Amino acid sequence: MSLKKIIWKRFSRNTLAVGGAVVIACIIATALLAPYIAPYGPTHIDIDNVLSSPSARHPLGTDELGRDVLSRMIYGSRVSLEVGFIAMGIAVSIGVIIGSAAGFYGGRVDSILMRFVDVMLAFPSFVLILAVIAILEPSIVTIMAVIGVTGWMDVARLVRAEFLSLKERDFVLAAKSSGAGNLRLIFKEILPNALSPVFIAATFGVAGAILIESSLSFLGIGVQPPDPSWGNILSSGKDYIETAWWLSVFPGMAILVTVLSYNLVGEGLRDALDPRLWQAESFEKIEKPGQAAAKILTE
Amino acid sequence: MFAFIGKRLAQMVPLLFGITIITFAVIHLAPGSPVEAETAMSLKVSAQARENLKKLYGLDKPVYVQYGQWLGRFVRLDFGKSFVDGRDVIKKIAERIPVTLAINILSLFLIIVVAIPLGVISATKQYSLFDKISTVFVFVGFSTPTFWLALLLMIFFGVQLGILPISGIQRIDVSGMDPAARVLDWGRHLLLPVFVSAFGGIAGLSRYSRSSMLEVIRQDYIRTARAKGLPEKIVIRRHALRNALLPVVTILGLAVPGLIGGGVIFETIFAIPGMGQLYYQSVMARDYPTIMGIMVIFAVLTLLGNLLADVSYGLVDPRIRVSGRK
Numbered sequence: 001m002s003l004k005k006i007i008w009k010r011f012s013r014n015t016l017a018v019g020g021a022v023v024i025a026c027i028i029a030t031a032l033l034a035p036y037i038a039p040y041g042p043t044h045i046d047i048d049n050v051l052s053s054p055s056a057r058h059p060l061g062t063d064e065l066g067r068d069v070l071s072r073m074i075y076g077s078r079v080s081l082e083v084g085f086i087a088m089g090i091a092v093s094i095g096v097i098i099g100s101a102a103g104f105y106g107g108r109v110d111s112i113l114m115r116f117v118d119v120m121l122a123f124p125s126f127v128l129i130l131a132v133i134a135i136l137e138p139s140i141v142t143i144m145a146v147i148g149v150t151g152w153m154d155v156a157r158l159v160r161a162e163f164l165s166l167k168e169r170d171f172v173l174a175a176k177s178s179g180a181g182n183l184r185l186i187f188k189e190i191l192p193n194a195l196s197p198v199f200i201a202a203t204f205g206v207a208g209a210i211l212i213e214s215s216l217s218f219l220g221i222g223v224q225p226p227d228p229s230w231g232n233i234l235s236s237g238k239d240y241i242e243t244a245w246w247l248s249v250f251p252g253m254a255i256l257v258t259v260l261s262y263n264l265v266g267e268g269l270r271d272a273l274d275p276r277l278w279q280a281e282s283f284e285k286i287e288k289p290g291q292a293a294a295k296i297l298t299e
Numbered sequence: 300m301f302a303f304i305g306k307r308l309a310q311m312v313p314l315l316f317g318i319t320i321i322t323f324a325v326i327h328l329a330p331g332s333p334v335e336a337e338t339a340m341s342l343k344v345s346a347q348a349r350e351n352l353k354k355l356y357g358l359d360k361p362v363y364v365q366y367g368q369w370l371g372r373f374v375r376l377d378f379g380k381s382f383v384d385g386r387d388v389i390k391k392i393a394e395r396i397p398v399t400l401a402i403n404i405l406s407l408f409l410i411i412v413v414a415i416p417l418g419v420i421s422a423t424k425q426y427s428l429f430d431k432i433s434t435v436f437v438f439v440g441f442s443t444p445t446f447w448l449a450l451l452l453m454i455f456f457g458v459q460l461g462i463l464p465i466s467g468i469q470r471i472d473v474s475g476m477d478p479a480a481r482v483l484d485w486g487r488h489l490l491l492p493v494f495v496s497a498f499g500g501i502a503g504l505s506r507y508s509r510s511s512m513l514e515v516i517r518q519d520y521i522r523t524a525r526a527k528g529l530p531e532k533i534v535i536r537r538h539a540l541r542n543a544l545l546p547v548v549t550i551l552g553l554a555v556p557g558l559i560g561g562g563v564i565f566e567t568i569f570a571i572p573g574m575g576q577l578y579y580q581s582v583m584a585r586d587y588p589t590i591m592g593i594m595v596i597f598a599v600l601t602l603l604g605n606l607l608a609d610v611s612y613g614l615v616d617p618r619i620r621v622s623g624r625k
Contacts, residue, residue: 119317122598126560127578131325131594134582211444215564218446219579237450238568241465245454252447260442267438 010272017268020261031077038071061246072228079229080210087209090148095155103163138221162194196273203266207259318598378592388592399573406497414501418508440502466570512543549611555604
């Protein structure tokens with residue numbers, strides 16, 4: 001059986017992970033097809049139905065301007081998708097570059113880069129993000145950049161660790177002795193073999209980025225109205241907490257389901273991609289005492 | 300042991316430097332100087348006044364000189380004056396600390412009391428219904444936006460049932476109440492914020508205690524204890540639990556950044572006058588001296604949390620002291 005088949009078999013056996021993947025596929029489809037699915041435009045105002053509770057006309061109710069919450073949520077899925085993937089892409093790119101440089105070159109390069117990682121990790125990530133947002137104009141582009149630029153450290157550490165163990169392996173030494181240059185060694189020989197932990201981290205990274213975007217938009221420093229995002233609908237929910245519960249309940253559920261799906265897929269990938277786990281009957285048998293949990297606890 | 304702690308402390312020094320450099324750099328990357336931020340509101344400020352302000356902040360000097368001066372004042376705990384109300388930043392921060400500290404201690408307590416039993420029971424009954432339910436809870440817990448949880452609780456307990464207050468830390472007429480009623484009122488106000496603050500940590504720590512317990516249960520000395528005929532209760536309580544919980548307790552220091560970051564959000568939602576809310580307000584007002592002050596303090600707290608985790612781990616596991624922990 002080929003490696004890909006083994007991985008696929010292990011992943012597809014994990015019902016929760018497959019369920020998560022299906023949900024993500026649905027959300028992506030919703031985002032792409034938003035204009036065809038949404039009953040109204042995202043900024044369409046129904047002046048006769050301001051803050052109306054869920055009804056046949058507006059299945060999830062309307063907001064304080066009479067806009068349809070369901071439609072805004074459907075369009076809002078585009079925001080979380082964009083932010084999730086682009087922010088994660090930025091973080092992974094930076095992390096891979098810094099991690100491979102540190103791991104490959106070692107020595108002084110390594111210690112300088114890793115001290116930089118330590119310093120960045122000393123700031124609680126949300127605090128650092130807010131500080132940068134404070135000096136820039138809030139917009140979706142700003143958020144993606146800021147989440148990416150403040151979220152690469154874990155990837156860098158993972159990639160560095162992979163490089164440290166891979167660079168002494170026979171196939172790398174063989175390539176080296178046959179005259180491969182450093183760049184070739186890094187990108188063609190080592191990096192392709194170091195990608196599975198990056199892949200797993202990236203999946204969790206999308207989930208994290210969506211959570212941060214929604215928090216920022218909720219606080220009013222993320223996606224700006226009238227553009228819809230799940231977080232800024234919740235922001236109206238807070239303003240009308242006494243009267244309009246539907247503004248608070250539904251968008252939050254959308255965030256929860258989306259983030260949960262990415263986390264389940266990430267967990268499934270971790271199970272499927274790590275060969276050390278293949279022999280074990282269950283994941284726990286060799287899991288070091290809750291490293292993953294510890295990481296989440298500290299975020 | 301002291302050598303170990305000393306080494307850890309020494310390693311913190313370059314990190315502290317890095318923290319101040321990043322903090323300084325972030326704020327100075329800002330388009331527009333703090334002077335403009337301060338004078339943008341009033342058109343009457345003359346060019347001369349602007350120059351004077353620039354001199355006051357040292358903005359007419361090269362960047363490295365500015366950094367040096369700022370750092371020099373900073374280590375003497377002179378964080379400058381707030382742009383918003385002209386008060387000393389250090390005083391503004393100091394008066395916010397007790398509330399934030401109280402909430403964080405209470406929520407750490409809640410995390411320990413709920414998460415450890417949850418994780419331990421899950422591990423001893425691996426794959427049971429209880430274990431499955433708590434695993435689901437953990438996953439949902441990781442994925443729940445805390446501000447949304449806060450909103451739901453406010454709607455349910457504050458609006459629908461009307462039994463808990465949804466903002467602030469005390470009633471307006473608190474001065475007329477006797478001490479017992481005052482404490483009760485305080486507790487009612489803090490119930491929801493503490494729960495929200497602890498929520499993510501409960502999920503994380505229960506998972507951690509579960510894996511730690513699972514690891515210990517597989518050890519040979521547990522098999523020995525069972526083999527010599529000890530009742531399961533004693534095997535779990537006396538042999539397994541003690542060994543499993545040590546690493547769990549040491550990890551609490553690492554929860555600091557999570558609590559701080561969460562605090563910014565929930566203190567804002569619940570209108571709690573703590574450091575998190577002050578940080579959010581300063582960000583909104585672009586009050587750079589306060590932002591910088593709080594950033595550095597938060598980062599130092601994070602480092603101290605790491606140090607605490609390292610040191611307690613060293614105390615628990617003598618092997619660590621020799622080799623250093625990575």
